[in-house]
Amino acid sequence: xxDRHTQSDDWIGEWIARQRDLLSxxxxxxxxxAEANPAEMFRRWLDRGxxxxxxxxRPADGADAxxxxxxxxxxxxxxxxxxxxxxxxxxxxxxxxxxxxxxLPPIGLAREQxxxxxxxAAAHARRQQIExxxxxxxxxxxxxxxxxxxxxxxxxxxADPIDGFRALYDLWVECGEQVYGKLAHxxxxxxxxxxxxxxxxxxxxxxQSVIEHALKQFDLPSRSELNSLHRQVRELRMQVERMAAxxxxxxxxxxxxxxxxxxxxxAKSARPAAARAKARRRRK
Amino acid sequence: MTQxxxxxxxxxxxxxxxxxxxxxxxxxxxxNVTLGxxxxxxxxxQDKLVLYRYRAVExxxxxxxxxxxxxxxxxxxxxxxxxxxxxDRSLIRRLLDRGVDVYxxxxxxxxxxxxxxxxxxxxxxxxxxxxxxxxxxxxxxxVNLLGVCQGGTLSLCYAxxxxxxxxxxxxxxxxxxxxxxENLLTKWTEHVDLDQLxxxxxxxxxxxxxxxxxxxxxxxxxxxxxxxxxDHIDDPLALENFLRMEKWIFDSxxxxxxxxxxxMQWFVKENRLAKGELAIGGRAVDLKKVAMPVLNIYASQDxxxxxxASKPMQRLVGSRDYSTHEFKGGHIGIYVSGSAxxxxxxxxxxxxxxxxxxx
Numbered sequence: 001x002x003d004r005h006t007q008s009d010d011w012i013g014e015w016i017a018r019q020r021d022l023l024s025x026x027x028x029x030x031x032x033x034a035e036a037n038p039a040e041m042f043r044r045w046l047d048r049g050x051x052x053x054x055x056x057x058r059p060a061d062g063a064d065a066x067x068x069x070x071x072x073x074x075x076x077x078x079x080x081x082x083x084x085x086x087x088x089x090x091x092x093x094x095x096x097x098x099x100x101x102x103x104l105p106p107i108g109l110a111r112e113q114x115x116x117x118x119x120x121a122a123a124h125a126r127r128q129q130i131e132x133x134x135x136x137x138x139x140x141x142x143x144x145x146x147x148x149x150x151x152x153x154x155x156x157x158x159a160d161p162i163d164g165f166r167a168l169y170d171l172w173v174e175c176g177e178q179v180y181g182k183l184a185h186x187x188x189x190x191x192x193x194x195x196x197x198x199x200x201x202x203x204x205x206x207x208q209s210v211i212e213h214a215l216k217q218f219d220l221p222s223r224s225e226l227n228s229l230h231r232q233v234r235e236l237r238m239q240v241e242r243m244a245a246x247x248x249x250x251x252x253x254x255x256x257x258x259x260x261x262x263x264x265x266x267a268k269s270a271r272p273a274a275a276r277a278k279a280r281r282r283r284k
Numbered sequence: 285m286t287q288x289x290x291x292x293x294x295x296x297x298x299x300x301x302x303x304x305x306x307x308x309x310x311x312x313x314x315x316n317v318t319l320g321x322x323x324x325x326x327x328x329x330q331d332k333l334v335l336y337r338y339r340a341v342e343x344x345x346x347x348x349x350x351x352x353x354x355x356x357x358x359x360x361x362x363x364x365x366x367x368x369x370x371x372d373r374s375l376i377r378r379l380l381d382r383g384v385d386v387y388x389x390x391x392x393x394x395x396x397x398x399x400x401x402x403x404x405x406x407x408x409x410x411x412x413x414x415x416x417x418x419x420x421x422x423x424x425x426x427v428n429l430l431g432v433c434q435g436g437t438l439s440l441c442y443a444x445x446x447x448x449x450x451x452x453x454x455x456x457x458x459x460x461x462x463x464x465x466e467n468l469l470t471k472w473t474e475h476v477d478l479d480q481l482x483x484x485x486x487x488x489x490x491x492x493x494x495x496x497x498x499x500x501x502x503x504x505x506x507x508x509x510x511x512x513x514x515d516h517i518d519d520p521l522a523l524e525n526f527l528r529m530e531k532w533i534f535d536s537x538x539x540x541x542x543x544x545x546x547x548m549q550w551f552v553k554e555n556r557l558a559k560g561e562l563a564i565g566g567r568a569v570d571l572k573k574v575a576m577p578v579l580n581i582y583a584s585q586d587x588x589x590x591x592x593a594s595k596p597m598q599r600l601v602g603s604r605d606y607s608t609h610e611f612k613g614g615h616i617g618i619y620v621s622g623s624a625x626x627x628x629x630x631x632x633x634x635x636x637x638x639x640x641x642x643x
Contacts, residue, residue: 011293145503165296169511176503184468184500193499194475201477201484208484223486226396234400241409 012153012162016146023142113213120206127199134196141183145176300514307517314520317527320368322377324388328417332392335414337421338368341380349383350636352451353422355414356388357442359434360406360543361493363535364390366619367432369528373620378629384636387418387427389435393537399486401540403547404565407441415442415449426451428636433457433589433615437551440597441564444573452639453603454579454632457586457615459593460571460600461558462551466590468500473552482545490536500587529620558596572602579607579635581628585614607635 106114149172153162162168183189212222328335340349356376358364367388368376379386389410394401418427429450431439436458443450462470481488498505516522556562562569578601582594591610598606609631611618618624 165293166300166511170508173503173508177501180502185471187471190471191475193472194477198475198477198480201480205480205484223396227399227486230397231400233397 012168013150015165015168016150019146020143023139023146027136027139113210116206116209116213120203120210123199123202123206127196127203130192130196130199134192137183137189137192141176141180144179145172148175148179303514303517307514310517310520310523311527314523314527317524317531319370319528319531320365320374321371322368322374322380327387327421328414330410330413332394332398333410333414334390334392335417336388336390337418338376338380338386338388340385341383344381344383348637350385350428350633350640352424352426352428352636352640353385353387353418354379354428354430354454354636355418356386357411357414357429357431357435357439358389358391359432359436360391360394360539361434361490361536363532363537364388364432366532369532369620370525373525373625375619375624375629378625379633382629382633382637384633385422387414387421389414391537394487394540395538396486399541401543403438403441403543403550406543407438407445408565408567411438411442412446412449415446419449424451425449428452428454430454430456430632431458433459434547437557440571440574440601441557441562441569443576444569444571445564445567447573447575450576452577452579452636453574454581454635455594455597456581456628457583457589457594457618458580458597459551459589461555461593461596463555463558464590464592466592469496469588470552472496473548476548478545478548478553482541485541487538487541488544490538493539494534494536497588529616558600560600571597571600574601575603577605577607577639578603579609579632581609581611581618581631583611583613583615583618585612585617588615605639 106112106118149168152171152175156162162171208223212224215222323339324336325339326334327337356364356367358367368374371377376386376388391406391410415427415429419425426449429439429443429452431437431454433456436455437460439453439455440458440460443453459467464470485492513523513526516526550556550562554561557569557571560570578597580594580597582589582591584591586594595608598608611624611627613621613624618628
């Protein structure tokens, strides 16, 4: 019979293993932005076709046929996977075509718009690439947190076992923060995170150019025009304030100030500035 | 997994699920939480800014009052109602109870029209006018200034530029040296293209900053905090307190683009304030001119403004009457925790009262 500590380790160990599996699955998910390998795609289709061919060649052999189509769901999921991958394959072709177009200089009547769209596409691709890098780094944090969690549990005295899921969760959070904290302070992470921010801002500004061009076609106001107005209003206000200051006039008070001025001071116990100045003069 | 363990885990998960179900009902019943509530009057406004004066507590004996008014300059990053979150978590109420005449600047929610506001607008236009308004309302020619977080940094700059208007300066969780090793936000800013950021966003969205702050401690702030909530789900008061904090944390105004760019570039990246290289509106900000009494309060567990960012104030300012206080807690706890309610207002009021008597 296992002792209490061993039993505790059993379920904790299984939970950690399960978390690792989930993270591995997440890490193994196909990246839709990645370029597919066409040779791998054809090999999968060939394998599927061969299995069908083999099965049809041995109709009497039920076992083999069953092996070929042992799980109809598995076949469909494999097909679905193939389609998914085909989608990736198409995306890969589209990416290649886009890369090719991207290298050609835009010409003709729509030159400016083409260039704006091309820059947007390039900015988006760059952003996606950095986001994937960051995602991988953060996934590693989670793996490392589980490693640290295992280590901490191993080092725990037998007299102090983890006695519930909540305690395990809290320890996992602690390990996660410890691993992440170390990474977060690193130069590499700071740089990667900043690069993602910069790339995102680039996408945003490229998108703004494209949208502003469209707005112009309909004679609609754009953010650039509003900015220009805000800047002019600000400059005018500054000029007015400078003029008021140079003519020794008091700055234009707001409505509330006028109201405040009309009120008597409320701090009765305080000695007003005028009274104190008078007292100072008297002392002199 | 042994049957015994499986049973235990199942039981725990079942209890937790039940708790979550009860919690959802409880959350649905809470409705909207109320914030603040200490009686106050608007005495001045300009653009998005509103200046409030809190009504004095009549029962405080005249001898116990701090005569010189206290102007609180909060940060632009979050809303100032954190200073008066609810009746039993209100630094402002506790200060009023101790006879302090309290004024508060609410910077409001900047919009597109404010994207070109600069640091000089805050330090050399808005803040001086609020000081003027406080002086007019109180009858004094100087104020006690209490700056909080970024508002403390702005207050320091103002005190250096206009020392004759500040009687005493109190700073809370205020960064001065932004380049200390513990300052994670500074590290993250290092490679950010601030020009592009301000140009692409206009005003920097509050949501973006919130995401950044959550990223400082992601496991705790995006997961554990909500799991912990389930421990108090049967307590309506605790639930309301939690929701108030959630409201405050995520009620983040956008930051005026140019102001944000200047602040991050000059203060955070280039550390100009600590280096003595800062100029605002063409005027040099010399911290040695901060010669009035200074009380600097920082939090030992502050993950946003680490003590190392705040403590150098002592050697940088010119004050001979410099006091410091370390609060055992974090950046948020210093406003709302029970110990903060007992400790901070009493310390501030006593410190001000002692200097109130001096000429």
